[in-house]
Amino acid sequence: MKPHPFDYVRADSVDEATELLAQHGDDARVLAGGQSLLAMLNLRLLEPAVLIDIASISELSEIREVGGKVEVGAAVTQNRLLAWPGLKAKLPLLAVALPFVGHFQTRNKGTVCGSVAHADPSSEIPLSLATLQGEVVLRSRSGTRVLPVSEFQRGMLMTARKPDELVTAIRFPVQTSGRVAFREVARRHGDFAIIAIAAVANGNTIRLGVGGMAGRPATREFAVGADLRDAINALAWELEGYEDMHASSRMRRDILRRVGPVVIEEALQCAE
Amino acid sequence: MRRVTRDQLAKVSVKLNGRAVSAEAEPRMLLSDFIRQALGATGTHVGCEHGVCGCCTVLLDGVAVRSCLTLAMQADGRAITTVESLAGEDGALNALQQAFRNNHALQCGFCTPGILMSFTDFLRRNPKPSEEQVVDVLSGHICRCTGYAGIVSAVLEAAGTRDSNTGGKP
Numbered sequence: 001m002k003p004h005p006f007d008y009v010r011a012d013s014v015d016e017a018t019e020l021l022a023q024h025g026d027d028a029r030v031l032a033g034g035q036s037l038l039a040m041l042n043l044r045l046l047e048p049a050v051l052i053d054i055a056s057i058s059e060l061s062e063i064r065e066v067g068g069k070v071e072v073g074a075a076v077t078q079n080r081l082l083a084w085p086g087l088k089a090k091l092p093l094l095a096v097a098l099p100f101v102g103h104f105q106t107r108n109k110g111t112v113c114g115s116v117a118h119a120d121p122s123s124e125i126p127l128s129l130a131t132l133q134g135e136v137v138l139r140s141r142s143g144t145r146v147l148p149v150s151e152f153q154r155g156m157l158m159t160a161r162k163p164d165e166l167v168t169a170i171r172f173p174v175q176t177s178g179r180v181a182f183r184e185v186a187r188r189h190g191d192f193a194i195i196a197i198a199a200v201a202n203g204n205t206i207r208l209g210v211g212g213m214a215g216r217p218a219t220r221e222f223a224v225g226a227d228l229r230d231a232i233n234a235l236a237w238e239l240e241g242y243e244d245m246h247a248s249s250r251m252r253r254d255i256l257r258r259v260g261p262v263v264i265e266e267a268l269q270c271a272e
Numbered sequence: 273m274r275r276v277t278r279d280q281l282a283k284v285s286v287k288l289n290g291r292a293v294s295a296e297a298e299p300r301m302l303l304s305d306f307i308r309q310a311l312g313a314t315g316t317h318v319g320c321e322h323g324v325c326g327c328c329t330v331l332l333d334g335v336a337v338r339s340c341l342t343l344a345m346q347a348d349g350r351a352i353t354t355v356e357s358l359a360g361e362d363g364a365l366n367a368l369q370q371a372f373r374n375n376h377a378l379q380c381g382f383c384t385p386g387i388l389m390s391f392t393d394f395l396r397r398n399p400k401p402s403e404e405q406v407v408d409v410l411s412g413h414i415c416r417c418t419g420y421a422g423i424v425s426a427v428l429e430a431a432g433t434r435d436s437n438t439g440g441k442p
Contacts, residue, residue, distance in 0.1 A: 109342070
């Protein structure tokens with residue numbers, strides 16, 4: 001299908017973009033890579049009055065390290081982060097998770113921040129950001145605020161972004177441990193995950209992140225060596241698992257019970 | 273800042289397969305429709321229009337993207353490469369296309385233009401891919417008639433990692 005008519009504005013700076021957001025608020029949608037947004041427009045799931053294109057704003061196109069964090073600007077594509085030379089050493093979880101994000105062809109255009117702003121509950125990047133306890137940088141005409149991701153993503157496609165705010169960057173803490181693992185179950189590699197699971201081992205604790213069960217990624221910390229079967233079973237019941245055309249909630253709980261321990265074991269097997 | 277209102281037609285200038293061309297588009301026009309309807313290059317096919325099937329894949333500044341998930345406005349001032357650019361002026365197939373022919377990698381051919389463009393980008397970045405990498409890139413496309421084995425063989429042959437018609441032997 002074709003999108004409903006809208007006005008198109010290409011912003012050349014963050015100031016221009018935030019000015020436009022202040023003016024249009026909820027009637028506007030921010031366009032960066034458009035790999036979720038354009039599909040939703042084509043299916044007429046969204047009918048915004050204005051699209052604000054931020055893809056060519058040069059100040060948003062950087063990946064840089066600031067104070068123990070890797071900051072990824074809102075115009076950085078997923079494949080650019082995947083090709084970033086520091087990725088394996090500094091963000092090993094992203095190095096294993098990003099190849100699951102869409103396909104080669106959509107990662108060429110889809111942005112890292114766009115995926116976080118879109119907040120699909122089964123998405124890999126919001127899950128990785130939650131597992132690593134990262135931050136989201138929001139800017140509006142009245143200033144900048146930085147939110148921990150746990151306060152940013154509220155539920156299915158819902159975030160704490162105010163209508164006049166632009167997600168300008170996300171920040172991943174530089175990982176000190178390379179013991180990571182990521183797996184997902186999907187109908188076809190690159191399609192929406194039925195469930196995605198991330199694990200990061202750090203000393204005697206292991207952090208598990210689970211996407212595709214609830215409205216937003218869930219994270220939990222476990223002590224290494226404890227019997228995790230009961231703990232993961234309890235987590236599965238707590239998250240419940242939603243129902244959709246791809247899987248019942250029962251199937252989701254079952255996948256988590258079976259795949260969760262495998263992902264944890266994989267992370268523990270990794271060399272430091 | 274560039275602003276185009278919903279019913280306004282704005283000029284979009286691109287370099288299509290090395291040639292500077294321009295045409296008018298309204299903001300909601302998809303790049304896939306712009307290429308086919310405004311520029312008349314109908315080699316790019318349109319399938320699902322929500323980024324799943326991969327038929328409409330073209331190169332935007334040399335990088336494979338879904339033209340149905342791109343607005344014509346976003347391509348203004350940029351280079352677009354489509355399947356029409358692959359064969360020589362005399363119609364001679366390029367190495368990738370010839371490998372598709374050798375390996376029966378197409379039947380109806382509807383999905384083929386997108387697949388060719390994806391691997392044009394991918395092979396430039398990864399000249400010697402593994403079979404696993406080829407399958408991974410191919411997962412961004414849907415072919416409803418041949419299955420995928422011939423396509424994988426064709427790409428590997430084009431990359432010189434496997435000879436054609438040797439039953440998989442090197």
